Amino acid sequence: MNTLQAIILAIIEGITEFLPVSSTGHMIIASSFFGIAHDDFTKLFTIVIQLGAILSVVILYFKRFFQSLDFYFKLLVAFIPAVVLGLLLSDFIDGLLENPVTVAVSLLIGGFILLKVDEWFNHTTTENEKEITYGQAFKIGLFQCLAMIPGVSRSGASIVGGMSQKLSRTSAAEFSFFLAVPTMLGATVKKCYDYYKDGFVLTDDQINYLIIGNIVAFVVALLAIKTFIGFLTKNGFKVFGYYRILAGIVLLIIHFFIHPLTII
DSSP states (O other): OHHHHHHHHHHHHHHHTTTTOOOOHHHHHHHHHOOOOOOOOHHHHHHHHHHHHHHHHHHHTTTHSSSHHHHHHHHHHHHHHHEEEEEEHHHHHHHHTTOOHHHHHHHHHHHHHHHHHHHSOOOOBOOOOOOOOHHHHHHHHHHHHHGGSSSSSSSHHHHHHHTTTTOHHHHHHHHHHHHHHHHHHHHHHHHHHHHHHHHHOOOOHHHHHHHHHHHHHEEEHHHHHHHHHHHHHHHOHHHHHHHHHHHHHHHHIIIIOOOOOOOO
């Protein structure tokens, strides 16, 4: 990895982390083109720079994020399914992360779902996170677990999960943002632990890449969140569905007819 590659990956992370298009999937695709996707540090980098992106949530929603213990308990309940399945399926997930075809298929399937989600879940009864019940929070957490499959999109899965529990588009998106904080923090801690447990030590250059990546991801995510909420409120999910379908088709064409992107 070099500085330019670190910046590009961080920009992709900042733009896509909170959009229903899969940040992990896009970074797998980009790092595959760069020829660095197989590198252990690259895999660490793509997880750790999510910290920069989620910090933007804390800054943008500062007053609402630090509001009550009840709110934190709901986040904890929604977070638990990811913890359990993440620990149980860690090796399986790592294997999926090395296959761009998995990303492409997930992009396609998720795209078709987003084309219909506004029609499927259009009966709103919950307008903000204070009204979310513990049962709803847990079910949203179950939906979030689908994002362990690369290309599914953590935000997309949890937003759809929220809408299935009769949250409005905006409240589902914002709860997904809040849920990203413990989820991404937990994923980062585990990835760093595994990295050091496997005997790797960060070089000075790699530390600099992580610092640069987090700063860039933070700034870009600040802009992306505000833009996304405004767009989502007015237009819904269809444009993201069309984008995912197009991206999935293009990726499959490149992989099978132009240049194989398998990085195992």
